Amino acid sequence: MNQDYILAIDQSTSATKSLIVDRVGRIVAKSSAEHTQYYPQAGWVEHDPMEIYANVKKTAQQALMQAGIEADRLAALTVTNQRETAVMWDSSTGQPVYNAIVWQCQRTADNCAALRTAGHESSVQAKSGLMLDPYFSAAKWGWMLEQVEGVRQKLAEGKLLAGTIDSWLVWKLTGGAVHATDYTNASRTSLFNIHSLGWDEQLCELFGVPIQLLPEVRSSDDVFGYTGDPELFAARVPISGIIGDSQAALYGQLCYEPGMAKATYGTGTSVLMNVGEKPAVSGNGLVTAIAWGMGGKVAYALEAVIRTSGDSIKWVRDNLGLFGSFDEMERLLEQAPDNEGVYMVPAFVGLGAPYWDPYARAAITGMNRGTGKAHIIRAALESIAYQVRDAVKLMERESGVRLKELRTDGGASDNGLLMQFQADLLEREVMKSEISELSALGSVYMGGLGVGFWSSIDEIAASHKLYRMYTPAMAAAQRDRLCEGWERAVASVLGTGPGCREAEHGAQPAANG
Template sequence: MKYIIGIDQSTQGTKAVLFDGDGAVVYRADVPHRQIVNEKGWVSHDPEEIYRNVIRAVRKAVEESGISREQLAAVGISNQRETTVLWDDRGCPLNHAIVWQCNRAETVVERLKDSGDTVCERSGIPLSAYFPAAKMAWLMENVVSGLSGDTKLHFGTVDSWLLYRLTKNHLYKTDYSNASRTQLFNLQTLTWDSELCRLFGIPMEALPEVCDSNSCFGTTDFEGLLEKEIPILSMLGDSHGALFGQGCHESGMVKTTYGTGSSVMMNIGENFVRSQNGLATSLAWGIDGRVTYVLEGNINYTGAVITWLKEDVGLIASPGETEGLALQANSADTCILVPAFTGLSAPYWKGDAKAVLAGMSRTTGRAEIVRAALDSIAFQVTDVLKAMEQDSGCGLQELRTDGGPTKNKYLMQMQSDLADVKVSAAGQEELSAMGAAYLAGLTAGIYRRESLFSRMEYRTYAPEMPEEIREAKYAAWKKAVSMTF
């Protein structure tokens, strides 16, 4: 039997997931990496550590699964997206990677605010420090300016960095999904945009070649783990991988990935649509020479809110406690948390917003605050879904969900109630790796599309909340949001 390995390099760590010839998960290996946060709140990762962890995770998956190394047929890579890496032609990082959450490039955005409409029209993305263009500009001004003039620069998202290091001839490529999130890629010409590069001060020669998401990106032996190199046959941003893995291949289908942050993504087909309601337009993927567009809203703090409850305020010992506490909370309590710890992203785009805990009373205690934290995840996703309905002109029929927080039945029911839509929570956990592996397996001719996606299992939730209660809760949420500005 042939096996596909899906590498999911995410914000918190790296997963290497083995899939068999039927697309079933055989083994999963996880390796975490450091979250480097300084006194200014800047969030960084060590690119060298990330690369080494990819090798460690793949080695662990292959050796501990017991499969023969000769049975590995292909690799698919999914990656944390907007995190930005800078390296030289030897493959040496020139700085720590700037993580997507990091707001240090806000000064660049402020300087370019008069060009915001041009940026959005060309890239499909509202001007924000969230995206790599501003992060690259910050690196140009604060790191590159101190380097010798003959240093050859390579800017990229994590996929490009990994490909460069995994391939012995240092191939320098990215795919359409990742390129579309940089804010330097023109979504209508499907090329790097010279005007955007000029605005941000990024040399175009320092950007990778953009390829179809199911290209043969190169070959690797994972630093001698394999006797024979195998092809890397897909690269996708993690949210795009989850969209593909969820089977959202038709226009109008929507999924939400609940991770550290969340990506809410709607497939809108083969035509570019510019959002009028605070969303980004991106490319889902490019496959066999044809691209598919998506509307997307990104949220900074969803799963990270649960981490905050545990590690920063000590209200829980483990994420598993949140469901029970939420159900115990006083139903009459009106406490609302807006987790704008690093500003608000879609659909508000307020980088200077501050988090608030509003509506507290004497009944507000530990359980009520934990419930408010879970509710804040569902409220933020609902904000984005409402904007999608306005931009697309069609009502949502179903929301497919994935990620660790989807195990929380309280959260999923609240999501269904607040958004007034059927929620289908995927039983599988490795959707990003799955999407990348499935695309690689399809490209290799190992999988058949018609049977592959029928394997998905879902737990469904239907709206139960009366309309007047839903509207009152949402109005209170909007009022609390306004307090953060």
């Protein structure tokens, strides 16, 4: 039987997708299912890991049916996932001990602030590449160990495991046979030493997370194991191409060389720049990340994390009810070709790079009696581009590398108005991939190379589709005026906040609260 397909699981913040990809990188089938977002308290965000895994099985089976193939035609199953979201489960029952605590969740902000006050941030950042922030996984696991009833007993009995979403899925997919993660996901936990490439005992002790709970760390292109859940399908399919979604998109964007960068516009936005085989010294709101591991070697990246981008559009639609469909949104935007001084700072769960203020809260500024819903929608959309520009300018300053172009993907990148506005603010070409599922394809490319489905990166690049280019066209005076307005809006939220111009000229970002 010819194994001419790969099944990709793309597990994101809002939904789970399964895609069937053929040898020329073409998506031949796709199925998707959203999962419930839980908000038990203000600033808290949770997911049900069992619901997520049920959606993995459901969408995988639907994608196979849609493609008209059986699982024995699969050369591999790959996984790309929302990063930093923390899961803890009972290895004897296969049940989570608590809901997954999502990367957006702010419940551990005070814990992180206490560690920072105690002087631990420099050592955490030196080892992990990350600042002390509730965004990352370690404090979330620490919270579960302290707050969830019965967890300490399971720990004493040796029944407790911890991991990010990828390792949870690998464990479930292999029928509990494999507890492993990859370098990219491990590097987003605050417990992984990105220099020695191993879990750090001192970091684990600092966050109160026993090292024995954590998964084995492997290269993204390793074969992690084989499917072993009979409810999924009967065939034993190799599992490879395990990689966090932002790094997967960087790989899927063919950003293989230092200085190449991409932005994935999702619920939040990750701006990632490949910096090569040695980690760049970061600071001022940037984090040093592992871009990927292949063949036991790693490439590094600088990353700027924007907490809320596409989610601000969803908030305007769902919470304010200002539009019902994206077609309606486009029509309304035509009614307001200028923001008329209205800005949205979407700090619903704090602000990420370059501010890193988990206590900041959202605001709409500059409204007058003539402000209509079209202006608010435009302000929400434009807030995405302002935040990306802030992040890019900071990355350029910290790395000393001038961005040549920004390659973009993710749901909001389909909006031509946003992409043109992004090019105008950056004064750079924005290359929007015609491929809509770059995180999934990045994991497919990685896993496909791991199992020999493709022979080389060059073979993959030869079949990669073209980009749509957006060229800067805005007058400098208009750009300056708009950025000054954004600067004032951010300052109103932070108290003292760097805006576009300050980020460009070297202002220090706000510390974590």
